[in-house]
Amino acid sequence: MHAIVQPSTKPLTSNPSTTIRSALQEPLWLKITLIAIALGFIFLFLCLPLLIVLFHAFAKGVGAYWEAILQPDTLAAIKLTLLTALVTVPANTLFGIAAAWAITRFEFRGKSLLTTLIDLPFSVSPVISGVIFVLLFGMQGYFGEWLRDHDIKIVFAIPGIILATLFVTFPFVARQLIPLMQEMGNEEEEAALSLGASSWKMFFKVTLPNIKWALLYGVLLCNARAMGEFGAVSVVSGHIRGLTNTLPLHVEVSYNDYQTVGAFASASILAGLAVVTLVLKTLLEWKQGNR
Amino acid sequence: MKSINFISYKQIIFALVALLMASTQALAERTILNVSYDPTRELYKEYNPLFIKHWQEKTKETVEVQQSHAGSGKQSRAVIDGLEADVVTLALAYDVDQLYKQARLIPENWQTLLPNNSSPYTSTIVFIVRKGNSKQIKDWSDLVKDGVSIVTPNPKTSGGARWNYLAAWAYALKHNNNSEDAAKAFIGKLFKNAAVLDTGARGSTTSFVERGIGDVLITWENEAYLVLKEFGADKYEVVTPSFSILAEPPVTVVEKVAKKNGNEDIAKEYLSYLYSKEAQDIIGKNFYRPSDKDIAAKYAQQFPQLELITIAELGGWNEAQKKHFADDGVFDQIYTGGK
Amino acid sequence: MSQSQIMPGFRPALGFTLVYLSLIVLIPLSTLVFKSFQLSWDDYLRIIGSKRVLASFRVSFGSALIAAAIASVFGVIVAWVMVRYSFFGRKFFDAIIDLPFALPTAVAGIVLATIFQPTGVLGKFLLDTFGIQVAFKPLGIVIALIFISIPFVVRTLEPVLLEFDTTMEEAAASMGASRWQIFTKVIFPNIFPALLTAFALSFSRSVGEYGSVIFIAGNLPFVSEIVPLLIVTKLEQYEIEGATAIALTMLLISFLFLFLINLLQLWTHKRSGQL
Numbered sequence: 001m002h003a004i005v006q007p008s009t010k011p012l013t014s015n016p017s018t019t020i021r022s023a024l025q026e027p028l029w030l031k032i033t034l035i036a037i038a039l040g041f042i043f044l045f046l047c048l049p050l051l052i053v054l055f056h057a058f059a060k061g062v063g064a065y066w067e068a069i070l071q072p073d074t075l076a077a078i079k080l081t082l083l084t085a086l087v088t089v090p091a092n093t094l095f096g097i098a099a100a101w102a103i104t105r106f107e108f109r110g111k112s113l114l115t116t117l118i119d120l121p122f123s124v125s126p127v128i129s130g131v132i133f134v135l136l137f138g139m140q141g142y143f144g145e146w147l148r149d150h151d152i153k154i155v156f157a158i159p160g161i162i163l164a165t166l167f168v169t170f171p172f173v174a175r176q177l178i179p180l181m182q183e184m185g186n187e188e189e190e191a192a193l194s195l196g197a198s199s200w201k202m203f204f205k206v207t208l209p210n211i212k213w214a215l216l217y218g219v220l221l222c223n224a225r226a227m228g229e230f231g232a233v234s235v236v237s238g239h240i241r242g243l244t245n246t247l248p249l250h251v252e253v254s255y256n257d258y259q260t261v262g263a264f265a266s267a268s269i270l271a272g273l274a275v276v277t278l279v280l281k282t283l284l285e286w287k288q289g290n291r
Numbered sequence: 292m293k294s295i296n297f298i299s300y301k302q303i304i305f306a307l308v309a310l311l312m313a314s315t316q317a318l319a320e321r322t323i324l325n326v327s328y329d330p331t332r333e334l335y336k337e338y339n340p341l342f343i344k345h346w347q348e349k350t351k352e353t354v355e356v357q358q359s360h361a362g363s364g365k366q367s368r369a370v371i372d373g374l375e376a377d378v379v380t381l382a383l384a385y386d387v388d389q390l391y392k393q394a395r396l397i398p399e400n401w402q403t404l405l406p407n408n409s410s411p412y413t414s415t416i417v418f419i420v421r422k423g424n425s426k427q428i429k430d431w432s433d434l435v436k437d438g439v440s441i442v443t444p445n446p447k448t449s450g451g452a453r454w455n456y457l458a459a460w461a462y463a464l465k466h467n468n469n470s471e472d473a474a475k476a477f478i479g480k481l482f483k484n485a486a487v488l489d490t491g492a493r494g495s496t497t498s499f500v501e502r503g504i505g506d507v508l509i510t511w512e513n514e515a516y517l518v519l520k521e522f523g524a525d526k527y528e529v530v531t532p533s534f535s536i537l538a539e540p541p542v543t544v545v546e547k548v549a550k551k552n553g554n555e556d557i558a559k560e561y562l563s564y565l566y567s568k569e570a571q572d573i574i575g576k577n578f579y580r581p582s583d584k585d586i587a588a589k590y591a592q593q594f595p596q597l598e599l600i601t602i603a604e605l606g607g608w609n610e611a612q613k614k615h616f617a618d619d620g621v622f623d624q625i626y627t628g629g630k
Numbered sequence: 631m632s633q634s635q636i637m638p639g640f641r642p643a644l645g646f647t648l649v650y651l652s653l654i655v656l657i658p659l660s661t662l663v664f665k666s667f668q669l670s671w672d673d674y675l676r677i678i679g680s681k682r683v684l685a686s687f688r689v690s691f692g693s694a695l696i697a698a699a700i701a702s703v704f705g706v707i708v709a710w711v712m713v714r715y716s717f718f719g720r721k722f723f724d725a726i727i728d729l730p731f732a733l734p735t736a737v738a739g740i741v742l743a744t745i746f747q748p749t750g751v752l753g754k755f756l757l758d759t760f761g762i763q764v765a766f767k768p769l770g771i772v773i774a775l776i777f778i779s780i781p782f783v784v785r786t787l788e789p790v791l792l793e794f795d796t797t798m799e800e801a802a803a804s805m806g807a808s809r810w811q812i813f814t815k816v817i818f819p820n821i822f823p824a825l826l827t828a829f830a831l832s833f834s835r836s837v838g839e840y841g842s843v844i845f846i847a848g849n850l851p852f853v854s855e856i857v858p859l860l861i862v863t864k865l866e867q868y869e870i871e872g873a874t875a876i877a878l879t880m881l882l883i884s885f886l887f888l889f890l891i892n893l894l895q896l897w898t899h900k901r902s903g904q905l
Contacts (some may be wrong), residue, residue: 012826023803023812024796031715038711039723041704042754045777046729048310050782052751056744095650102644105637114647114815116892120653123884127836127858128877131865133659135665135874138372139394143663157375166654189638199638221731228734233787238361238374240324248734248841253360255740256493257332258521260501267737270692274732281732364866370870393868408875435655449714487766487848502747504766557823623682626851 056264068254068265069167076242077250077266080158084246085226088165092214096173100211104181105189113176117247121170129167130235134161154240161246164232169222176218177211178241184210213288217281224277322355323554328375328450328540329493330514334577337379341573344376347555354557361490363450364535370396370545377549377558380542382492385407385608387541393458396547411565412579415599416451416458418530419499419508419515426506430461430532434507435480438471442487442505444495446615446622449574450540451492455509456622457537461600465534479625500527511538511570512594516578537599636700662881665874671718677875682851683860690857693768694836698829705783705828706821713791727784730777731794742774743846764797771856774842779832786828790821827894829846834887838880 026034058065067076097120103111121129135141137154147154154160187211192202208215232250237244245253247266255263313495327335346354359366359374363382364610370376381387387409390396396507402409415556420428435440443453457479460474467473486505487497492514500509500522507530510513542562549558564570571583575590605611615621666674677683710726730738746753746764756762764770794817802812840858848854857880864873 020800020803023807023809025798026809034707035711035715035717037704038708041708042723042726045780048745049733049738049777052741052744053737095647095842096678098643098650099647101639102647106640106644108644112892114651116888117651119888119892120659121832123658123838123888125634125840125858125861125877125884127840127882128838128881129874132661134372134865135661135870136658139868140372144373153373153375155372156369163658163759165826167658170654175740186637188744193636193638202638224732226622228732228733228737230736234841235862239361240374241358241869243357249474249738250734250735251740255498256329256360256655256842263656263740267740270734274734276635277732278725278728281728282721292808362866368866368868389868443853444871445863447851448866483849490844490849490852490859498766501749502743502765503749571821618680627681 001105042174050271050275053264053267056260057268059264060261064261065265065268068069068259068262069269071262073242073245074250074254074262074266077247078269080161080243080245081227081247082104083167083222084162087162088226089219089223092169095170095221096175096177096218097172099213100177100181103178104184105186118174119171121167124167126168126229126231127235129232130164132165133167133236155236156240160236161244162234164236165229168232169225172222172225173194173215173218176214176221180211180214181207213284217284217288218245220277220284221281224241224274227273239241300561314458317488320352320354322357323377323549323552324357324359324375324392324558325380326359326370326379326543326562327364328366328382329360330511330517331540332360332450332493333592334513334515334574334579337573337577338565342420342561343495343568345564345567346560348514349560350449356561362444362448365491366450368411370548370613372623374454374505375548376545377552377554377563378542378544380540380562382540383608384454384539384541384602385453385612386450389541389572390543390545394438395413395601396545397543398546400543401543404544404563405542406566407582408539408561409541409543411542411562411570411582412541412574413582414512414538415535415597416454416538417510417512417515417535418532419510419518419527420530422526422528425526428507428530431534433475434459434484434509439484439507440493440505441484441507441509442489442490442499443485443509449489449492451511451514452488452495453611453616454511454536454538455613457605458532458534459509460615461536461605462532465600475621475625478621479514479552482622482626497616513578514581516593529596531595534598537601539602544572547559551604582590597623635898653785659881662874662878666871666878671869673792673871674875677872678683678879683874683876685852686855686857686860687898689771689853689855690837693771694775694839695858696834697772697836698710698774698833701783701832702825702829704857705780705787706825708780708786709784709791713716713788728781730779731781733745735778735839736845739774739842739845740775742777742842742887743770746770746846765846766854767886768847768854770846771843771846771854774831774846775839778836778839778842782832782835783825783828786824787821790824823897827891830891830894834884834891837887838884 038166070148104117134155135159136142137147139148154163187204189202192206193199195207228248229246230252236250237246237249239245239249239253241253247270251263251266251270254266325335335358339358343354343407346352348617353455359376361369363386366374366379366390367381367386370390379387379390384402386581387397387401391399391401396402405411413533418428420426425434427438433439443455446452456478460478463474464471464476468475485493487498489498490519492510494507495517496510498504498512500518518527519529542565544555544562545556548554549555565574566582568583568586569588575581575586575593576594580594581587581590602608602611613620631652636688654860669677678701706728712720745751748754748763748765751765753765760768764773797842798816799812802816807815811889838858843856844859847856849859857876861873861876864876
């Protein structure tokens, strides 16, 4: 462990005696131990899994890796995953903005209940999130017969996958925006309005610039979950190869086909996506901090 | 500099679009969906091209066959809930029966519509052990010994596991003068030795082979030989017990769906062609026992002879399901947790 | 806020919010309630009270509790190290903490199982050295849930530690308190509400977790079978009512937890005087 231990990032203003100094800082050995524990923990639980994915994905060489990625079923899974994200992320973003606007700019009865209900999908087990759509739109479900008579497919088809994903990624954007807009207050917006700006102009010139980083942050998290959801999608997918398998489901399918390289190659795309998400997230936090 | 960037950007987009297009392939005129259980992946991967060629020769039409694989019970459930399968090829008749019972998707007499109880291939239940067979496992009675660690899927969720369970049950009855109490005790001991209960047959194979769990895996004969082929005969041995069950994985056209999709002709031919010599050869090659006499003879040396009991002799699936696997059935009574 | 007359867009924004919320969340979830109503109270109690269901609740809640506790302990250390110390690579390690948010749970499950299986990198070491098997034992579930829980704990604690007023420490030090006393008497009580929130957040997320757990749990009924798996199992056995009864119970418990978290957050804000 080559950690370079430096004094606390917050230097003290006073010039305390040695006893006080020792009461304000941990002894060096303790610092090193704590850093070692923290980094060891992070390495074992977070870095190692990423390394393992790469190790298995490239276990049989770069050629085998690309062959696995370029398989029609893998490409179809990538396409479906992108499509799902393309529909769900904008929809939930729009919702997030509307909900945050209503909740933070107005007073109305049942506001705190509404806030809790928006958070609800977070605490619903992903499996249940899938099951409810089968109960609703499956052949034995409430709308099953009607849908069949009108030849509309929802569950075990792409709409079902999108609905389940919409459900599990529902709160992400709203959750980022609500606390921020609450804190912001609406003085600037009022000023814009009193200066004669139209509602839309006020939104695009005043509100949006203020919330853009938090908004992007929410979109990013929403996107990561939309592309990576497994439990809920697994229930409504029907697992038709090349048609209703998303990338996370394709990982499972390839794994069960004894195609270790294929499974980990698909997993590496998702892991890569996760890393990109983390990098963007760090950038956004930095931007937000400099706001 | 700017123009170079622009070109490469365009090229990337172009490459991405081309990749996506490539995956859509040439559109076939009609598509059928075969909803199947876990271990048949390799079989149908090989059979589908053969059938597509056959149909092309017969009708000059290009068809596409889509596959979906998961645990047999889960697949049956999905078809009942609206997964539009033109044909189902599942692990046991009970799961297919539900398509009639729960949703009237197929006629009641579905099992009489194709030869051999609608089973174009059969299999049985055998064991796989690690090379050397250090625990000396030769027969079912060796599985209940102390210190033997077993891998089998959960009979509640896996079709294959129900065959495993019933084979053990029949063996215990046979060796205990048909005493059900003794059989219950035997099965109870057997499941006490279970180290993992995966939800499907393929999950169990993964646990045993890739994760190194357990001394013995109870599984389909076809799955066992597939393991030898995929992971090396130098690492595993197949142990065929003295007695087992004749597993008949049935197939049927999901009439209501196929009719609605206008695919009845393809679906019917898809299944009856499974009984042809060419298809039976693929079946034998994939370690299923062919129903065709000549092809069966060709692969005879591949399958050891053993005494097989049929599900009919055990009272049929409906009775077995009710007695053993329903809530509070025998399995729930004997299974009260691991070690 | 009397400004509600001035600010535009109340009706469309709230209208859209309510319609969308109803369509995507409330109506689908209400099917669970309706389906469960088809059961009599006795049937419901019989299903929920059955030994296997109770055992799965014990496994799910027990392992979520243990995982949240372990994640809290390590989370405090990690958050402390990230906020208070500077060392080479701190930014990198701090960024990677969010990995479980971004990595699909199925990938996490397969990878963790690969690492901790008896032939895996760590699994082999643990088995050979300590004779502990992790994967396919209840311990495997705990490992997967710790993975899920880490970012919840660290990300809840970091801002609180960052905003913690160091003059309080200085005051205590000038009064002759030792470092240990300062930590236990000054710092810890101040981060405790946030720690509770973090604990509750990771607990409620862990209880419902499916994707990462099924790959690493042995799925043995009574021993390592989690509630979501049991719901799936029941569904596959055509027991829709049974499945919905369990799902609804879980939903109610989750809702209760969410409510509790919101209360805790309110309390935390009041205590630390933020917002």
